[in-house]
Amino acid sequence: MATKVVDAAGEPIPTSSVLMSSAKHIEIKCMSENVEFLKCKKKDPNPEKCLDKGRQATRCALGVLKDLYQRCKDPMEAYVGCMYYHTNEFDLCRKEQQAFEKACPLD
Amino acid sequence: MTESVIRNKPGMASVKDMPILQDGPPPGGFAPVRYARRIPNKGPSAVAIFLAAFGAFSYGMYQVGKGNKIRRALKEEKYAARRAILPVLQAEEDERFVKEWKKYLEYEAEVMKDVPGWKVGENVYNSGRWMPPATGELRPEVW
Numbered sequence: 001m002a003t004k005v006v007d008a009a010g011e012p013i014p015t016s017s018v019l020m021s022s023a024k025h026i027e028i029k030c031m032s033e034n035v036e037f038l039k040c041k042k043k044d045p046n047p048e049k050c051l052d053k054g055r056q057a058t059r060c061a062l063g064v065l066k067d068l069y070q071r072c073k074d075p076m077e078a079y080v081g082c083m084y085y086h087t088n089e090f091d092l093c094r095k096e097q098q099a100f101e102k103a104c105p106l107d
Numbered sequence: 108m109t110e111s112v113i114r115n116k117p118g119m120a121s122v123k124d125m126p127i128l129q130d131g132p133p134p135g136g137f138a139p140v141r142y143a144r145r146i147p148n149k150g151p152s153a154v155a156i157f158l159a160a161f162g163a164f165s166y167g168m169y170q171v172g173k174g175n176k177i178r179r180a181l182k183e184e185k186y187a188a189r190r191a192i193l194p195v196l197q198a199e200e201d202e203r204f205v206k207e208w209k210k211y212l213e214y215e216a217e218v219m220k221d222v223p224g225w226k227v228g229e230n231v232y233n234s235g236r237w238m239p240p241a242t243g244e245l246r247p248e249v250w
Binding site: 014019020023024026027030033034037038041044045046047048050051053054055057058061090091 | 184
């Protein structure tokens with residue numbers, strides 16, 4: 001139910017367990033977009049001023065999710081299911097995390 | 108009558124000659140009883156006890172430190188994950204907020220269109236920074 005990574009059209013669903021599972025990949029691959037967004041926010045907290053950078057960051061993160069799902073579907077689904085069950089507690093999902101990072105290694 | 112039967116000595120002339128029947132010590136007296144203190148003075152010295160306690164304490168604190176390092180690493184992992192996905196969530200919320208804010212500004216313009224001198228649109232503080240609207244509600248459509 002909430003453990004599905006993509007919806008019917010193949011677009012990734014950014015639930016908390018999906019995002020936390022792929023957080024390490026997002027951190028590495030979307031570092032520049034995230035940093036730009038945070039710098040923009042620091043300069044001016046007005047949401048209207050940082051909409052485009054926010055869109056870039058979201059696009060990057062969703063791209064990472066889709067790419068991960070295409071490259072290693074089963075380990076990712078197992079890991080997301082485990083995180084959903086244990087409410088995003090990393091320490092309780094070490095086995096699935098190892099399997100996921102072996103299948104889709106961090107660069 | 109029974110006394111004379113018990114303490115009978117053959118050949119006694121009268122009751123006054125009965126032998127004495129007393130409860131007393133056995134012949135030769137009792138064995139000697141030790142009542143002197145014998146507290147031994149061996150075992151660990153004060154310095155040894157102190158060092159053992161200090162050693163146990165420092166070993167325990169060392170284990171505590173090791174455990175704290177592990178726990179801090181786990182917490183850092185969680186915080187790093189949260190930091191990584193923060194921009195995605197903030198961008199989502201920004202989009203939603205901008206939509207709602209535009210609707211609110213239109214509503215304000217319509218309500219205040221007959222009031223002279225009302226600078227329709229924004230009417231926030233004078234410092235120049237953007238402040239979030241202070242309605243007291245976080246998500247009006249949820250509450």
